[in-house]
Amino acid sequence: MGIVPPVIANSHQACYHCFKSRNVKLQRCSRCHRTAYCSSECQKANWKSHKGICNALSTLGKEPSQLLLAHNTSKSLPLGLEDLTKRDTVQKLQLCERILSRETNVLERNLLCWEPRCLLCIRTDQTLRIQEKAGALKPAGARLTPCPTCRLSFTCSPEHWNLVKDFHSSTPCPDSPFGLSQCQTNSLIFADSEFEAAHQQANTQGGPFQWAPKRTVERWSSLLDPERSTWETEFGELFEREMGVSGPSTDSVDAKTKLRAASEGLSMIVTILWALEKLNEGDEAWTQKEILEIHVSRSLSLFDSMVFEEILHRLPEVKTLKLVFCGPEVEMYVPPYRLGRTVEKHLCPSCRRSGRKRVYTHYAETYHDFISAQGPKYVVPDLAVAFNTGASQDDVDSWRETMDMLVDREVPSVFTAYHKEEALEEQEYLSEAGARFVMEAKINPWGSMLMKIEPYNVYGYFATNGWIAGMFKGRR
Template sequence: MQPERVPPLPARMGLACYKCFKEDGVRLSRCSGCHRISYCSSDCQKIDWKMHKPMCKAISSIEKSNPIAAMTLFFSLPSEPTTDLNVLHNNTEAHGSNILGFCERSLQRQATIPERNLVGWEPRCMVCTRTDQLIRMEAVKNGETLDNSKRLIPCPQCNLSFCCSPAHWDAARALHHGPCEDAHDGLSHCEMNREVRADIKFADVMVDAMQDAGGQFRWASERIKPAWVSLNGLSWEGEFGEEMRRSVGVPNERPMGPWIRAASDTLTMAMTILYGLEKLNEDGGWTRKHTLTVHILGATMKEIGGAMVFEEILHRLPEVKTLKLVLCGPEMPGGHVPRTIALDTCPECTPRGRKRIHEHVADTYHGFVQNKGSKFEKPDLCIAFNSGASQESRQTWPATFKILAERKIPALFTAFNREEAEGEAALLRTAGAKLHPALGPAKNPWGSIQVIPEPNKVYGFYAGNGWLAGGFK
């Protein structure tokens, strides 16, 4: 039985039914309590009411009976529209933190992930950060009549960015339609939003079609390259587009974008490993090793669930006979003693005697190294995908950084966005690591191109392995 899905982005933003997630061909009605989410029918609302009721009451209490909250929320709003992203993001993060704090005090508990998502992805004006709730509160304060005109205006092209008035859209237009740093191929913020919408619809279709893979589309190439080819200057589309089209049967007239972006979300792990190995090694000796060993730090169920994509490493390194991955992290199943698992290889690799071996270790990496003692063997690469070391996981990583730097173990760390990458790079330098100039902090050319709009911000996106935080040896 599949676990119940967390409402996708359009549902969090009131653009799709919060219960069944339908968006097209339905008439949506806002919840009359919180005005934050929408339903396509009274049946969906009734079914969902038990789950939504606590947060609904918490959100609506801010507007109806909390003058302290109102004063706090209005205090930081800019009087004029601005495109200064630091100002805008500081405002939205402060606003989101305040709203969540008020709600959790009302709930008398921590908010769940879906409840936090309602706060993080609340629609806001791109150039003044006002929300629908703040617009209503201002209207009441000024003695105005509440009607549907007191609501944010969505971009007619992407429907994922908003402004509170036509004048503010005039101020936001250059920012919204200009090149976006977090985008690929020079796309604008608006164009990236449209890709996000397409990817969400693609994911909805895949939920039922890919039940054996947890409802997520995963794909790996079956061809074996005749020799190692440098990844410099290559692209997701160029490397995988045509083979994927043939593999999944997409007609020539249809774009491959959603398929490639979805596949990149897991394939990024294998491609980033290869990119890091290429940059950290001056010669090609690593491409001809009998056994290539990679340690994945802070590993979780994502690496276990996406195990098939790591065979891409063998497929690009035809002279390597065995790929050994050690998946090490406190969240891994099992115990401190490594649990060895021999995985199948593809029909082309098996007759050639090629092997994939995974070891699962439920421990921190510094704990793993210390427990191994004199038996520890330096891997070809240690990699941590989206470690969160500079934000969520500050306590567990410093000892690992230190042991990697002191023992000169080849390592690469990735991050979701620039802010995390720069913060992590500073921590690595503090631990004594000398970062390779090509490995961060910088955008990762083999990061996932399936992006997600940043929560508590009006502009920008994040992606799995989207940035390289730092590599060293």
């Protein structure tokens, strides 16, 4: 399937094939109008993967009766229309899959989920074209115009832009932990998407940009200090020194953009350390343990990453880091012969000289099934962590069973979520399970700095580990 195009390509602001966004003139696909290319060569190279969804979208464009054409006709901002945009998108997905006679793939779903919409009336280019053909719009009025500053928010007319531009440009976004407006947040996302695209194109092995600090500290230092509880104060200088960047770099990507990218993977690690400190506040014995055991439930995209070594680098007195990964998805990443086996992973020269170890064990089962299967051999870890579970949306009954067992076994635990709504819903589930909270739902200071635009909506963002859903130990 190839590299998944970044949001700027799904929003007509970069070539859908090569992802170039600077000094190029983009032309839309003449059939579906949902992709744009910088050259006929790029369009031809992309045609094989685009052909199916192109045909489906073109068919939808000829049958306006099948589309949800309802839109906001008031002069107020459509902050309550998320359900309508989601319903519209889900309907289009279902219709496309019916035309294709198969499920859509991730590239095809992204085209629909991140389809540009007017900030005020939530109409799309496709809706505008249909209304133009029906005589409801003036000729040449059937295309959205991007914000001239961020290029990732859109309006369908100068009138609508005048009504929303102050809100878009000046009002702090409730979903942004940085206190930025939608326009400012979009501008960061645009820069992040350009860097992501360039990195993926240059990295023949694929995968996101990662950075694992090389240094080993002499002693543990607190992450609870509000003066240092930011990515820039904790990692900025170290990142610039180890990566050899300071301010604008030779590849036109500044250090802050690269640090935001690095925070995506490091967020798991620093959240683990922060949660351990919070759950053991006032007692640093956990920082001096011979063996530190952490159980990670389900979130596995970086389970084999070197970033986990940062836990040892921050805890110089710990000799062995034992990581247990559980989740039905494990079998997608780990061959069957390695399931249940403890594997020692590679370490940096400094850790090897100190006789330290990093060992992994993987189980292709839910965490509550893992506990049950272990029986009397189950050892309560120093921390059980569940990253971005979506527990309020998917596998709800299974996650509730895990929550109940974590509470009953008095396992020190932390759950993270992508955004506030998820965090509050999962906090409610944990409360119903009887969890004794050390921390209820709140913004995670160590959530990823890479903000992402919410699918379906014209407003809203989420981030990996952006919120703590609950940090708890035992039953209240």
